[in-house]
Amino acid sequence: MPQYWTDLVNRLTPYVPGEQRSGTGVIKLNTNENPYPPSDQVLAAINNVTADALRRYPDPQSADLRQALAQYHGVNLDQVFVGNGSDEILALAFMAFFKGKKPLTFPEISYSFYPVYCDLCNITAKMIPLNNDFSLSPDSLSGDCGGIIFPNPNAPTSMAVSKSDIEKLLQDNPNVVVLVDEAYADFGADSVIGLIKQYPNLVVSRTYSKGRSLAGLRIGAAFANANLIEGIRRVKDSFNSYPLDVIAQAAGVASIEDDAYYQKTTRKIIATRERTIELLKGLGYTVLPSSANFIFASPADKNAKRIFSELNKRNILVRYWEHEKLDQWLRITIGTDIEMDKLIQAIKDIS
């Protein structure tokens, strides 16, 4: 049979998302979903989308949603882009700013989709090791390259870097785009969205999947000066004119309007996180300081794989990687207090 795949397909190693096991009794702490539902106002907005709107194409530029985000973050409409989850936005941004340039710099331990995008776009990855304590020194990302990307807070380590460190990175690398992936920034990191007005090389990406409890609807946003946003838009309009459906656009606006609800659920998650960290430390775990809706934790005997497997048997899903620098660690999403109590009890039972 002839080989129909392109060389591109043959060289790809696709991203593998966390398991989406369902059913009653499953405690899902493996994909960093929010344990609290979206607000009633969001549910109402979804139910209010008319049959007439469903049969029509959505606004290809998602103007209402972008306007809501612009107002919320204090930027202009032409400084906002929205897409089908922040993953899609990252893919478009790789094509818009990094493809065909010098190597792209990012932390060696980071979001595992970055090297996949590099493969997709034929970009060389320049991966910089974290410090021994898993912290990231933004300075370490500086230097000759075609661009810089990192999550803040980082994943799966949960640790954040300061706004001033990012500002220095932007100043030290004025000729390349610096993409700060703020997927988890709602839970404690300092956002740098406000810096887009000063730094023409800054792109900040955001997602509704974590803080806004809408992983099911696939909404992402990016903030940058109008020139960079226009670059992303040109790729988007050469790939898929209508990435965001009419329901996602409506829900996205309602979520911004009902911000008080999300402030409240975010505070609850942060409180549960801090309580869980203390409980795990009481069981001898090492836990990194977290600015995210997940924690990165290592058992006293370093045998994270055993804990992962034993939890899995008990229908408690956490994330574990067979990677030499990560295999003593578990990434655990923060659920409700009840879920975290069950996790702690299971860990006690296993030991």
Add this chain to the structure above:
Amino acid sequence: MPQYWTDLVNRLTPYVPGEQRSGTGVIKLNTNENPYPPSDQVLAAINNVTADALRRYPDPQSADLRQALAQYHGVNLDQVFVGNGSDEILALAFMAFFKGKKPLTFPEISYSFYPVYCDLCNITAKMIPLNNDFSLSPDSLSGDCGGIIFPNPNAPTSMAVSKSDIEKLLQDNPNVVVLVDEAYADFGADSVIGLIKQYPNLVVSRTYSKGRSLAGLRIGAAFANANLIEGIRRVKDSFNSYPLDVIAQAAGVASIEDDAYYQKTTRKIIATRERTIELLKGLGYTVLPSSANFIFASPADKNAKRIFSELNKRNILVRYWEHEKLDQWLRITIGTDIEMDKLIQAIKDIS
């Protein structure tokens, strides 16, 4: 200021979708939307998506929707791919099968996104003129190339080609992927989905935006043998793991289950189309035989631009292209009988 855009962005000429003007009194016959709403069963499925499902990631492989489509079309689960509208699927397929190969062959007059995808993927376009009567001879697409793509029925001409002609094309070009874009196939063309079992080089793409009245939700599907589907999936999982949100997946399944409704609305549209064609012919228009939910029509004086502008002033939107081979023609979406009567009356008023 430094140039942050990649060469890719600089060379792109993005696709321009039809205008999405809204408001009461607008008769929108410019984007080939279905004039009838999605079925009550689809609306119920949307409203039944739980808050819990919204806060979680959707199934990244959309298994339920693919299973429903597989059963409906009599193929296997691993022969079905779904994506964020058929536009996204086409983009992924260009990367999976055409990028980096010889020129891609497609009709000169055809879906105007094809040359945009070629730009995006750096593929040379080998554009084959239609016959003088705007018909397409599939044979004309045969020959040395890296792949073949065409819509059946074609757009904006509305004319279909026969299954046997497509079968000959597949036999004559066994070493390249032939992608048949069946966006409008619900309205009269013979589908070739059944041929995927015999021809390892055939990909058929479909959309929910036309026949299934769900342009607002962005659902597309592709059918091919498992090897080709795996190729598209590998690109998708290197671009965006979750392109289809949980509501779109649920609505997509419900739409298949309520097929009788769509058979009925499709028959209505076909009846309205034939009636409209006769009325326009009565006004001296030349109208091509249509197998789609739109017609391609030329006024007696060939001044399509004037009709387009005059209709536009009256809030009746149709599609017009400033292209030397198309500028005597209008592409008119089939609306309800009432909408088409208003169109006919407006055309009479203008003359």
